[in-house]
Amino acid sequence: MADSSSVGDRPEAPSAGSTVPRHDQTFPVLTAAEIERIRRFGELRRYADGAHLFETGQPGPGMFVVLSGHVAITQHDGLGHVTPVAEQGPGQFLAEIGQLSGRVALVDGIAEGEVECLLIRPDRLRGLLVAEADLGERIMRALILRRVNLIQGGSGGPVLIGSANAYDAVRLMSFLTRNGWPHHLLDPATDHDAAELVARYSPAPHDLPLVVTPDGTVLRNPSEGELARAMRMNGHVDRSKLYDVAIVGSGPAGLATAVYAASEGLSVAVCDQRAFGGQAGASARIENYLGFPTGISGMALTARAYNQAQKFGADILIPTEVKALACGCDDGPFKLTLDDGGELRARAIVVASGARYRRPEIERLAEFEGRGVYYWASPIEARLCKQQDVILVGGGNSAGQAAVFLSGHAARVHMVVRAGGLAASMSRYLIERIESTPNIEPVFDTEVVALDGSADTGLTHATLRNRRSGEDCTIAVSNLFLFVGADPATGWLDGCGVTLDRAGFVITGAPSADEGQRPAQALETSVPGVFAVGDVRSGSVKRVGGAIGEGAQVVAALHSYLAG
Known part of the structure; x- marks a missing residue:
């Protein structure tokens, strides 16, 4: 299926990218x-x-x-x-x-x-x-x-073959986009090459999208991990090396730690199971972060930090999930077990694994996740709801940013809030913007209780319940966005001795129960040499600026611990 362009017979290249912006x-x-x-x-x-x-x-x-x-x-x-x-x-x-x-x-x-x-x-x-x-x-x-x-x-990288509106195509495009990886999608309904490939491989519906890697390998609806391995997306981390610090999580807190630690001469390894940026990386616009008066997208902000960490020599392994932490090992103070069965050793650990999107009690929610239910609002999801009514659930800053962003694409955004208003949970500038946006309709004292649809159609209806009157109403809607907070991603810490609070967040700075042991530093956990920063830490501010500040602050504590 090669076209007439080849290395030996190609169109004349532009002179050093003469058509390239800047x-x-x-x-x-x-x-x-x-x-x-x-x-x-x-x-x-x-x-x-x-x-x-x-x-x-x-x-x-x-x-x-x-x-x-x-x-x-x-x-x-x-x-x-x-x-x-x-x-x-x-x-x-x-x-x-x-x-x-x-x-x-x-x-x-x-x-x-x-x-x-x-x-x-x-x-x-x-x-x-x-x-x-x-x-x-x-x-x-x-x-x-x-x-x-x-x-x-829009050329080069893996080619996805399938419908742009299909759940698994959206899933893979979102994964590649969040990792800054070139890719493009061809719809077999309109593209000859794509139709020819589908005819050759005769995929069942659940095999779509097909993914064609640059070396010609064809994957059938791969998982994100399978796609990453086929594309060799993982960065290089020396498994035989004893790093000064291993950072688990590459959101704002983890990236800030990596930048400051690596720039100050520490050997740094960073692991993240999906993409750099964390939840902040999916934010459409951050307007209250110092130094960006016109705002900046979460992707742009965290991509700069990701590049900066690489500039100073941090080794970054994405996507790789950390399964467990072991302490007091013979061949290094700490050992991380990775999802590929490998291990990573370090003299100190920074827990920056953040939080996972909270899933409220909504009937049939799991059935429609990714098929009309989303936990972030990127341009990929926004394209799916063009000129449609959507429901957005949540009353915090993330919900407000998403509502404003989606209002530029959707016909109407029904903003469903359990509370009686927004003032207690949202910044004033966002409230004013929502109030001045005609196609955002706040619905207070209300919650989503049930979803309806099918495997073929995806989400088609959502049932809302007024918490004061108990009355239900059903809205025809194909896209529901949930911004209802997050739960700490700390399951991988089970059994390692790190103390968590009742909600599962990591406790730091607590007095040691062992006599003679030095007092824990402000960001240090109950295990000496293991620190926690950002959203995963109990009592943290849960703001991008706070996470970045903690990432910078913990480096001084790392130097003190490693020198002790």
């Missing part, structure tokens, strides 16, 4: 003096005509600085489609943000004629960014913009 920042040209400053970080390499400098799906060797010759950058997918990205020559560098940590390449780099270049490996690249501040800033900006352009370009 072109000069995305594809800067280094001066001779700047290349001389870079030389000490690299090693000289030569490539013959047609040779690959890097290949899609293979670990990227680092950043290349072209000294002579030209390199064609192309994207290809598993259907055989090849898309030109850029042609780069002397003075230009070849890399994107994934090369900071040696992740797999998302594009192909092919020598056109003889090519001589400098190869700067990931560890040396991170050293360059720190040592050469002004030059490092230009390079870092280009690396980030290139990944953004790859995502927005």
